[in-house]
Amino acid sequence: MFGSNISNIILFIIWIGFGFFAASIAKSKGRSAPLWGILAFLFPIVLFILPFLTPIAPVPGKWKECHSCASIIKEKALVCPHCQRDLEP
Template identity: 40%
Template sequence: MLLIIELGFAVATAMVASDRGRGKLAWFTLGLFLGPLALVIAYLTEPLEWKALENGTHKKCSFCAELVKFEARVCRHCGREF
């Protein structure tokens, strides 16, 4: 019974982390060990996307809103030219 609860936390943590551009497997493992605490930590981490925009290494595609490299001339997600 306890194992099912732990697995639930691990899956939820992995989903939140991948939403923020982080590795699913690492956070899944963290969720297994830390349970609810890992989920809270995953929620508190700021998305990698913000950092990339802040540093100016990436920009947001104005067509599909995905993150692309700042120097990119063609969006790698939707294929449109800037």
């Protein structure tokens, strides 16, 4: 009697965790955390897609914008992989 209720609650908590996990990945890529969190809550397959998306905005400490070609690159990059220009450290 109570077993199915507890398992449903646990399943719902895990489902909410999917949303928070996707939101944290989206935030690290400069994307909208609430939007991707809701999408992952509704469609958990999003968790398999989101890590492979490229960043769309600079994120301090992770991603920066190349001053020559305006592409988003890793913060520690010394040469832009798109335009091959040297970057300031």
